[in-house]
Amino acid sequence: MLYIIGLGLGDEKDITLRGLEAVKKCVRVYMEAYTSLLSFGLSSDGLSTLESFYGKPIIIADREMVEEKADQILSEARYSDVAFLVVGDPFGATTHTDLVVRAKQLGVDVKVIHNASVMNAIGICGLQLYRYGETVSIPFFMDNWRPDSFYEKIQRNRAVGLHTLCLLDIRVKEPSWESLSRGKKKYEPPRYMTISTAIEQLLEVEQGRGGSVYDENTECVGFARLGSEDQTIVAGTMKQLLNVDFGAPLHCLVITGNTHPLEEEMLDFYRVKAETVNGNDHGNA
Amino acid sequence: MLYIIGLGLGDEKDITLRGLEAVKKCVRVYMEAYTSLLSFGLSSDGLSTLESFYGKPIIIADREMVEEKADQILSEARYSDVAFLVVGDPFGATTHTDLVVRAKQLGVDVKVIHNASVMNAIGICGLQLYRYGETVSIPFFMDNWRPDSFYEKIQRNRAVGLHTLCLLDIRVKEPSWESLSRGKKKYEPPRYMTISTAIEQLLEVEQGRGGSVYDENTECVGFARLGSEDQTIVAGTMKQLLNVDFGAPLHCLVITGNTHPLEEEMLDFYRVKAETVNGNDHGNA
Numbered sequence: 176m177l178y179i180i181g182l183g184l185g186d187e188k189d190i191t192l193r194g195l196e197a198v199k200k201c202v203r204v205y206m207e208a209y210t211s212l213l214s215f216g217l218s219s220d221g222l223s224t225l226e227s228f229y230g231k232p233i234i235i236a237d238r239e240m241v242e243e244k245a246d247q248i249l250s251e252a253r254y255s256d257v258a259f260l261v262v263g264d265p266f267g268a269t270t271h272t273d274l275v276v277r278a279k280q281l282g283v284d285v286k287v288i289h290n291a292s293v294m295n296a297i298g299i300c301g302l303q304l305y306r307y308g309e310t311v312s313i314p315f316f317m318d319n320w321r322p323d324s325f326y327e328k329i330q331r332n333r334a335v336g337l338h339t340l341c342l343l344d345i346r347v348k349e350p351s352w353e354s355l356s357r358g359k360k361k362y363e364p365p366r367y368m369t370i371s372t373a374i375e376q377l378l379e380v381e382q383g384r385g386g387s388v389y390d391e392n393t394e395c396v397g398f399a400r401l402g403s404e405d406q407t408i409v410a411g412t413m414k415q416l417l418n419v420d421f422g423a424p425l426h427c428l429v430i431t432g433n434t435h436p437l438e439e440e441m442l443d444f445y446r447v448k449a450e451t452v453n454g455n456d457h458g459n460a
Numbered sequence: 461m462l463y464i465i466g467l468g469l470g471d472e473k474d475i476t477l478r479g480l481e482a483v484k485k486c487v488r489v490y491m492e493a494y495t496s497l498l499s500f501g502l503s504s505d506g507l508s509t510l511e512s513f514y515g516k517p518i519i520i521a522d523r524e525m526v527e528e529k530a531d532q533i534l535s536e537a538r539y540s541d542v543a544f545l546v547v548g549d550p551f552g553a554t555t556h557t558d559l560v561v562r563a564k565q566l567g568v569d570v571k572v573i574h575n576a577s578v579m580n581a582i583g584i585c586g587l588q589l590y591r592y593g594e595t596v597s598i599p600f601f602m603d604n605w606r607p608d609s610f611y612e613k614i615q616r617n618r619a620v621g622l623h624t625l626c627l628l629d630i631r632v633k634e635p636s637w638e639s640l641s642r643g644k645k646k647y648e649p650p651r652y653m654t655i656s657t658a659i660e661q662l663l664e665v666e667q668g669r670g671g672s673v674y675d676e677n678t679e680c681v682g683f684a685r686l687g688s689e690d691q692t693i694v695a696g697t698m699k700q701l702l703n704v705d706f707g708a709p710l711h712c713l714v715i716t717g718n719t720h721p722l723e724e725e726m727l728d729f730y731r732v733k734a735e736t737v738n739g740n741d742h743g744n745a
Binding site: 181183184185187188189190191192193195196264265266272273275276279287289290291292294295296298299301303304305306307308309310311312331335337342402437438440441444 | 466468469470472473474475476477478480481549550551557558560561564572574575576577579580581583584586588589590591592593594595596597616620622627687722723725726729
């Protein structure tokens with residue numbers, strides 16, 4: 176059996192009892208590295224904390240490994256219980272559909288253990304989840320590569336008053352251009368887009384496209400480390416949020432659509448205050 | 461401190477370790493009754509199972525109680541730790557924003573402990589969560605009250621190829637019309653909309669409105685008891701799903717938009733089979 180287990184958004188205590196039970200009976204435990212190294216502070220220290228918490232070793236599986244060694248993982252899962260741990264929910268912002276499809280094709284049983292993901296935890300800011308339109312991704316702009324297909328999507332959402340969740344780019348274990356050209360893989364240091372960068376890019380695209388979809392006075396909500404003990408949530412205009420220090424990643428951003436009075440009342444608790452700009456924490460809702 | 465704790469979608473084992481820790485230290489534990497009575501099989505038996513699991517009594521709080529006794533709950537939370545348990549995620553399909561707003565206004569600290577909700581757990585069918593448009597609710601049609609505002613929303617989603625999550629009506633502890641007219645509250649038995657009823661209503665509205673937004677050949681995915689051990693997930697056309705016996709509630713329905721090849725591959729595992737019509741289970745993904 177292949178157990179795909181969501182770990183939730185905070186730390187080792189956000190696993191469900193069902194998930195922990197499954198981990199405990201698995202003979203091998205893989206952990207998706209894409210966001211986990213960050214979210215769980217998985218320096219070698221963090222990893223050993225988690226290993227002693229589970230009482231067994233964890234194999235960190237980066238994307239390359241999942242792609243290259245999927246057959247090995249799946250053949251282990253055919254005859255024994257194997258866990259694949261995923262930050263958030265297994266089918267949240269990043270997806271593990273491919274691994275599930277390959278498992279099913281090989282006749283390996285799969286069991287999914289759900290958990291919170293960014294997609295539902297953003298509900299904490301008070302904007303109703305059923306009032307969101309399509310989710311967009313904001314990629315890091317490069318000198319000659321500035322993809323802005325998110326613009327039309329935000330436009331469509333705002334045209335009918337819907338909120339937009341913007342997922343911000345994460346670059347982990349990206350081979351450097353230089354190393355690729357030399358035929359030997361070396362990796363760039365990891366990069367996580369901040370809310371400031373996202374807003375700068377959004378405003379740049381608006382200026383270029385000129386569709387008046389949003390501007391620096393558009394109300395947004397910024398989230399950092401959502402679901403963890405030190406999460407920061409601040410509501411304000413794009414211009415205001417540009418100057419807020421949200422601290423360590425991961426960040427995400429919601430562009431508000433039309434709001435109802437109850438949504439406004441809740442947002443009021445998160446509105447930008449002078450001291451936030453110096454990095455003070457807003458704590459949990 | 462008021463802890464608002466998501467219980468996830470299955471049974472008592474779907475609470476997170478963080479959530480269980482919080483419940484254990486609370487002096488009083490309320491549980492939202494709106495969907496919980498059903499999801500957790502909380503007949504008096506189920507309730508006592510949960511109570512012995514937590515090692516303390518649980519006060520079932522229906523909507524009336526939450527509205528009428530919010531002040532009492534909050535004043536308890538001002539001087540001691542109080543838990544308010546919610547099926548799914550606290551800000552999932554149903555919302556507890558109002559309670560949080562009142563707490564904050566009274567200066568009561570609130571801590572939210574997230575969990576899986578229908579909004580992210582539907583990812584298990586393989587349709588990517590970022591390819592969904594606005595979520596719609598399908599209310600029970602009555603003789604002279606057939607609200608169909610969901611139609612335009614589905615139309616907008618499908619016009620740009622997005623999937624639509626349809627949340628199906630739940631009527632728990634609704635005062636009967638008869639009792640209201642007599643000035644003495646008596647309650648209707650609980651009703652949970654099935655996928656068949658939802659599809660019948662959807663097709664009726666399409667026939668009346670004639671916008672060719674969808675028809676009986678439109679591909680959908682039906683979910684029953686999502687996230688629980690005996691969940692059933694079946695993909696097929698509206699016409700096919702009309703004849704599938706999904707069993708006990710809760711049900712929800714996804715109307716697919718344009719699908720990518722990987723989404724199709726995953727849906728293939730759930731496609732309607734002859735035997736499903738007789739109520740056989742599809743198990744977990």
